[in-house]
Amino acid sequence: MKPDVLKKQAWKSQGPPSDKTRKLTFIQAVNEAIRQAMREDPTVIVMGEDIAGAPGREEQGFIDAWGGPTRLTKGLIQEFGPERIRDTPISEAGFVGAGVGAAATGLRPLVDLMYAGFFGVCADQITNNAAKMHYMFGGKVNVPLTIMTNIGAGANSAAQHSETIYSVFAHYPGLKCVVPSDPYTAKGLFISAIRDNDPVIIFNHKLLMGMRAGPEVPEEPYEVPIGKANVVQEGADVTLTGVGYTTQICIEAAAELSQQGYSAEVVDLLTVSPMDEETVLESVKKTRRIVIVDEDYPRCSFASDVSALVAEQAFDYLDAPPCRVTPPHTLVPYSLALEPLFIPTVERVVAAATEVLQ
Amino acid sequence: MANTSATLDKKTLLWMYETMVVIRKFEESSKREADAGKLRGMHSSIGQEAVPTGISAHLRDDDYALGTHRSHHHCIAKGVDLNEMMAELLGKATGTNKGKGGTMHIADINKGMLGANGVVGSNIPVAVGAALSAKVKGNDSVSVVYFGDGAANQGSLHEAMNLASIWKLPVIFVCENNRYAESTPFEYSVAGESVAKRAEGYAMPGVEADGQSVLEMWEVGKEAIRRARAGEGPTLIEAMTYRYHGHFGADDPLNYRTQEEEDYYEARDCVEQLKNHILDTGKATEEELASLDEKAGVSVSAATKFADESPFPLPEELTTDVYVNV
Ligand SMILES: Cc1ncc(C[n+]2csc(CCOP(=O)(O)OP(=O)(O)O)c2C)c(N)n1
C-alpha cells in the first residue's frame, strides 16, 4: 500500500523573511521576535501543527514546507532544529497540555493554536491548568507558557474559523491576553509574552498579517509592556478605543473625523487582561466621550468591561454615554454578502462618534 | 447469489461511477469558482471520491453521515442536491445552509447529512450521538463519520470509539487516510503507522481498505453497515487514499511530497479503475459511460449556473437562526 517513492528533492523554502527598510510586515515582525527570543533563551521551544512542516522528511530534502499556518515560524527550523521547533500531530489537548507541563518544569514553550475557535479542544488545559496552577499551588509553580492564536472575521471562513474570542480567556484570572495591532506591537508583545512568567495568550488578527503600517520595527529585541494601553494619537473631542485590528479601524475613523473638524484620540488597548484602566480613564476624562470598538461578541465582553469601567469611574466627566461598536450578538456568517455586516467598520465608528459628539 | 464486489450488478456499478464523476466535476467547478474569487478557497476532495461512494451505496436517506473540512464528496455521495451545494459555496440564500455555513459546513438533514465540520475531530462524537439516537428510538439507522488521518490523533476519537463500543452503537468510523494532514505526513504523526489497528483496543473490527478501489470500499462498507444495522456495534475502516491537490487553495504539495508519489497514486485513480472494471467485465459500454460523463457535466454546469444566478442572503439573515426562539 505504501510506495517507496519518497526521493531526495531540492529544498524549496524561500528561507526566513527579511527586509532592510525595517518596515516589516506583521508576519516578519513576529518571526523576528520568536527568533530573537529563541536565541536569547535556550529554554524557548515552539510547538504546533505544521509550524515547520513536512516533519520527519528532512533527509528527503523537505524542510520548513509550511513554516506555520500563517508563516509566522518560517525559517526557524533551519536555525533551531526539530528539537526546539516541534511539529505536532493535530492533538491540541495533548500539545497545549504538554506546553503547560513543560512550562511548569523549566521550559518556555510557545504553542500555536491555529485559530482561537479551536480552543474548545484544549480548553481544560488552558483554563484549568495554565490559568490556575500558580494560584492553586500557592504561588510555588510558574507556568511561563505563551499561546499564539489567530482571530478575526473577513476571510470567508465561517463561524468556527473567524472568532475573536479573547474575552473568554480574559474572564479567567491567571491568564494574560494581548492583542497586537501592527508589526511594531506584534514584535514587542511577542518578546514580552515569551519572557513573562505567567501564561500569556497572543491573539493575532488574520487581516493584519500582511500589513506593514505603524511605527518602524527596531532590529534589536524590545518589549511592549503587557498591561499597558498606548495612546496612538492624541485628540480632544472623543476617545476611540481599539483592540488589534479595530485599532486600525479607529485610526482610519479618526482621520475621517478630523476632516469633519473633530479631534479624536485613539487608544490602542493592546492588553485585554490585565486591563490598563488608567490610560482609558485618563483619556476619557480629557475627551469626555468614548467609542469602544471591538470585534469580539458583545455579551460579557471586553468592550462591555471598558464601558462599565468608564461608566463607573468616569461618570461625572462624561458628556455622552459610553458607546460600543461591536458585531451584533450573532455568529460569524460565511457569505461574502453577510460577513462585512458582522465586522465593525470605519463608517460605523464614524457614525457612532458623530452621534456621541452631538 | 448475494452481491459481492466481484459480481456487482450494473445498476450499482453505474451509480458509483456516476457519483464519482459528479464529485470530480463538482470539485473542478468549485475550484474554478474559488479561483475566480467567488469563495476564498476550499479543500478539494479530488482523488478521494471512492471512499464515500463505496460506503454510501449501502446508505439510506435516514442514515447519517458526518464529515470534515474536506467534505464535498461526502455530501454528494449522500445525495445532497448539487444546486444547493454550489449555491452554499458561493454564500447564496439558496444554499443548503442559506449561505451561513459555506464549504466546510454543508448540511442537509433530509438527506441524513448531519454536517461537515471545520474543527478537526470535532464531528466524531457527534456521530456517536446520532447512532445513539437511532438505538434509543429503536430504528435501524446507522451513522457514518468520515475523518482524516490527522484527525485520528484527536482525543475525541478515543472517547467516541470507546463509547460506541461499550454501548454497541451503529457507528461506522471511516478514516480517510490520504497520507497528509496539511504538510504533516501520516507516518510522522500516527504512532504505529496504522489507524485501523487502534480498533483492537476498543474491541471492534478495524479494517484497512484500498480507498482508491470503490469496489473494495463497497465491500468493507457492506459488512460494517450490516453489522451496525444488526446491532452488533461499530466498525473502524481505514481507507488508504490520496488527495491530488494541495491541502487548501494555494498550498503547493510538492513542498512536502514528491512528484513520483503523486504519479503513483494518480496511476491508481479511482474513477479510471472503476471504468476499466466496468468495461473489462462488459457491464457497460464506453458509450454508456460517456453518456454518464456528459450527464454529470450537465448537472454540475447547471448547479454552477444556479448558484451564480441565485441571490445573496438579505442583511437581516446576519442575526437569524442564532436561536430557535428568541
Ligand atoms: C482542532 C483543529 N486543529 C487544527 C485545524 C486546522 N486544520 C484544518 S485541516 C487540518 C489537517 C487535517 O488533516 P486530516 O485530518 O488528515 O484531513 P485532510 O485534510 O487530509 O482531509 C488542520 C490541521 C482544525 N481545523 N481544527
Ligand SMILES: [Mg+2]
Ligand atoms: Mg489527511
